[in-house]
Amino acid sequence: METTNGALNRKLRMALVGGGQGAFIGRVHATAAVLDNRAELVAGALSSDPVKAKASAPAYDIKPNRAYGSVQEMIDKELKLPADQRIDFVTVATPNHTHFPIAKAALEAGFNVICDKPMTFDLAQAEELVNVVAKSGAVFAVTHNYTGYPLVRMARQMILDGELGEIQAVRSCYIQGWLRTRLESSDQKQAAWRTDPAKSGAAGCFGDIATHAYNLARYMTGLIPADVSCNLKTFEPGRQLDDYGHAVIRFENGGFGTVTASQISHGRENDVSIEIDGTKGAIQWRQEEPNVLTLRRNGHPHALYTRDPNAPYMNDSGKAACRLPAGHPEAFFEAFANVYRSAYDDIVTRATGGTWDKLNTVYPNVNDGVEGMYFIQQCVNSSNENGAWLPLKHKLARQ
Helix, strand or coil, rough: CCEEECCCCCCCEEEEEECCCCHHHHHHHHHHHCCCCCCEEEEEEEECHHHHCCCCCHHCCCCCCHHHHCCHHHHHHHHHCCCCCCCCEEHHHHHHHHHHHHHHHHHCCCEEEEECCCCCCCCCHHHHHHHHHHHCCCEECCCCCCHHHHHHHHHHHHHHCCCCCEEEEEEEECCCCCCCHHHHHHHHHHHHHHHCHHHHCCCCHHHHHHHHHHHHHHHCCCCCEEEEEEEEEECCCCCCCCCCCEEEEEEECCEEEEEECCCCCCCCCCCCEEEEECCEEEEEEEECCEEEEECCCCCCCCCEECCCCCCCCHHHHHHHHCCCCCCCCCCCHHHHHHHHHHHHHHHHHHHHHCCCCCCCCCCEHHHHHHHHHHHHHHHHHHHHCCCCCCECCCCCCCC
């Protein structure tokens, strides 16, 4: 018996697509997914090369009989297993151009999906995927993992509770320097596909990391975008996609936002930062110092909120995202795991016959994925029109 009173009396069974030899993010997914001991990795199609896929399996402790040479083989053989053995969800950790067909195949087979960002190759695929998710009745999460940090969730709750007043300005940045030179010309795997329009999509830097900065602003503030003006630039000669960009966003409430992203800034690593100005106060958070949130109010000392699940100032959203006592840093893996943990709650609800709010989830969902793809499309189009103001509110946007 797998269920008792709406609870699932076992670990969820995970399949990983991607993450083979030379990959980065697949290992992160695999680690985060099992951090809370609520899931186990039992199957995978770890590479588009069948030989490499099977050779990569031992590093994940995937048994040979469930190390598949292709996604379709994995789906076909998993469906032939008894229900109490087959996988519950598929994690998609592959280059952008493969996300849609993999996710669609998994959903149509009845499996839940957790997909890396950006969700699809283009907006048309994203909009179609919304319909596929709805028809399947499955759980679908997008790993905008920065939404999982405890102090991000705490700040989000503070804003929703009105502690900062009306939000009037948001400055969100993601600054890197690893593509200062044409690393892709040396066949470095991560650089090669991220700078290839056939694999990455219409944008480079803005598709890869500005989507995180934009999603963070939307997640934390809840502000509805109205329109955007964007300028993208390729500074490194010979590169096919943008490596720097800046977007200005007008929100429906009259507020302004900016998103700046760079992959050519010397010495910068993964510097995700956000500043949010409200009528009652302003906050600042940086991913490279994730356990500190700064709150500023005119006439008051600056307040530094540290991640402390036992402190009276920590709200319920922040506490729920913590695993460790104060002073023991929680960071990237834990934030990633929080996205998984929130998605698991709904996967269990589905498995036990329950219902859940499919739009207003704690984790980024398929609608957020559509927003991200619309952001990329409109930024590219705006830049091609010399920074023209274009609509940014998608009909499927989370309200």
